[in-house]
Amino acid sequence: MSNAPLLEVENLSKSYGGVQAVSGVTFSLMPGEMLALIGPNGAGKSTCFNMVGGQIPSNEGRVRIFGRDVAGLSPRQIWRLGVGRTFQVAQVFKSxxxxxxxxxxxxxxxxxxxxxxxxxxxxxxxxxxxxxxxxxxxxxxxPCADMAYGDVKRLELAMALANDPKLLLMDEPAAGMAPMERIELMALTARIAKERQIGVLFTEHDMDVVFAHADRIMVLNRGQLIAEGEPEAVRNDPQVRAVYLGEGLVYDQAAAAGKASVR
Structure with a gap:
């Protein structure tokens, strides 16, 4: 990996009226790295993710992509810098x-x-x-209209790779897919990321995907980062275990085959 981060997020914050959706989030992403952003519903994942991608502006903080401050840039302008994007609901031209x-x-x-x-x-x-x-x-x-949804998701990945990105933002890439399709899609993404030195930031609810493929995991709760590190360290973090229904993340050696889960 290069020593220069592809993505640097510093003290990122967003509020809606009196509600603090994201508060003081700081992290970086290196070339070839798979970085997962997880947390319970309402934790602020989507808000944080969309501030990075330019979909919504931040109240405070800074986002630098390839060393450039992207404040005020539209999602299309950010895309043209060399940033790919996939969505929770796949965006393709069905006709x-x-x-x-x-x-x-x-x-x-x-x-x-x-x-x-x-x-x-x-x-x-x-x-x-x-x-x-x-x-x-x-x-x-x-024709895309005749394809199964898992294949549509793979096509969306192809479209995200078409501008030869060095940074790939994936919003719940496994959503709506069958279990084996999820594993195959993220294994493919991880392989391409390593080969092409693409940094991948992804949000995901499926812990099978997260623990099998993330190099690092960040956990948000109520808008704040409560844990960050390698999968095993995050799995054993007391705050993370408390956030996930008081029982924590259940993961063992079978995770590489897609057996990890949240209970």
């Missing part, structure tokens, strides 16, 4: 084929949406290379 979806991202990044109609086909080879990377080359001509 297009798999290949056309990826071509659209290449065209938008290089030519802008105004030239999409005539620029899309120029990126056929690039789109097919990305689909091959994630194992969807055989799906290239399939």
């Amino acid at each position: 297009m084929t798999v290949r056309e979806n990826v071509e659209a991202v290449f065209a938008s990044h290089q030519a802008g949406w105004g030239l999409l109609a005539r620029a899309g086909k120029a990126h056929r080879a690039e789109a097919e290379a990305v689909l091959d990377l994630i194992g969807m080359a055989d799906f290239a001509d399939r």
